[in-house]
Amino acid sequence: MNKNILFISYHFPPDAAVGTLRTQKFVKYLPEHGWKPFVLTVKERYYPSRDEERLNDVQDALVERTLFWRTPLQVLIDLRDRIRAGKATPGAPASPVVGKPAKHGPPKCKGLKRWLVSLNWFPDDKLYWLFPALPKGLSLIRTHDIRNIVVSAPPNSSILLAYLLSRLTGAKLVIDYRDPWLLQYEPSQQAFHPKLILDFQRTLQVRMLRHASAVVTTNEAFRSALLGEHAFLSPGKVHVVHNGYDSEDFPSNFQRNEGDKFSISYLGTFYMQRNPANFLQGLALFMREKGLSSADVEVRFVGDTEHAVGSPVRTMIESCGLRDVVTLTGKVKYARALQIMCESSVLLLLAPNQPYQIPAKTYEYMAAGQPILALAQDGATASLIGSMGCGIAVDPNDVEGIRNALVRLYEDFTGRGRGFVCNAGVFERRNQSALLANILERINA
Secondary structure, eight states: OOOEEEEEOSSOTTBOSTTHHHHHHHHHHGGGGTOEEEEEEEOGGGOSSBOGGGGGGGTTSEEEEEOOOOOHHHHHHHHHHHHHHHHHSTTOOOOOSTTOOOOSSOOOOOHHHHHHHHHTSSSSTTGGGHHHHHHHHHHHHHHHTOOEEEEEESSTHHHHHHHHHHHHHOOEEEEEESSOSSOTTOHHHHHHSOHHHHHHHHHHHHHHHHHOSEEEESSHHHHHHHHHHOTTSOGGGEEEOOOOBOGGGSOTTOOOOOSSSEEEEEEEEOOTTOOOHHHHHHHHHHHHHHTOOTTTEEEEEEEEOSEETTEEHHHHHHHTTOTTTEEEEOOOOHHHHHHHHHHOSEEEEEOTTOTTOOOTHHHHHHHHTOOEEEEOOTTHHHHHHHHHTSEEEEOTTOHHHHHHHHHHHHHHHHTTOOTTOOOOGGGBHHHHHHHHHHHHHHHTO
């Protein structure tokens, strides 16, 4: 069997984005099953944040890096910003267009402007990557006789690129959804896009799903929702390959927090609806009830955490009287982030209004062996935390519930009970990559 396989992934090392890790680990571990990965991605300069150490996992893969074309609207906005910057500071150099970080969602606008923005956000702002990437992908497939394509999404426009390559070459297509696309629960996307554009997106998605040889999701709730929304999909065509953790990434000589200070850490970004305000209120109530101070409790927000839902996080901290308790740390390298997880007493997870998604860091949290406080409604994340017994899931809006959970976790910490430790071995990246290998074997049998 021909086992050359092309991964199409906008996010790929050395990109420091969390979306990089899934494809990175597939490329690392699939060769153990005889597969030879090739990768189609963008040039390194387009990544706003980089972690060069991630390249260690993918040294043996042939990686084709292409130019990235911004949408016409983005180019116009860049031109406007340059003109404004030139007027404000004559003679100052304009900021470069390439490598400009993208927003996490479409901008808010109305009327004709809404239509224009929607057309430039169809289905996202990475659509124009298709133009430089399509000829490069065709060359890769034909030169190396590649028979299988795995596309990682989002960005969902990458699926269109992979679909076209599959149609033009006959290579089998596997769609790997890291996050849902156009499921009915996504009100923000549906409120932004005009109905005609949404209908066209759905038509396009259905065509690509029908063409795919296999569809991969990240958890069972997501898989069930996808099958429920698209009755033409057979259960045997839609699979679950979880995100996971790689034990080889964890420090071999780390020290778990066995001291007297109760240390809570959040690692990541406060984006979308992830807001620490209710956690901070619950924390203040918990500390008041227990008579604790900054000598007893510390909280670290590590990553892009200066703002949440448009508000300064430091203001939230000060309004709860927690200035001496909570510290904000900037972004750190992936290896350092794993070390912080292992050194903490409790790991904070925010997953509000995401019934079919589990934040990728959840699996690394479990591997770190520390209890998890998950602020999530009923859904995939809360179900995983409950079934694994690795922590406590609380509704993000339940401040009193957050306080009670912190009391339980603190009592477990002071009693050295370690009552929330689980065996997360099934989620090793090596094991999850083996599941993908089995799917690929099946569609090529």
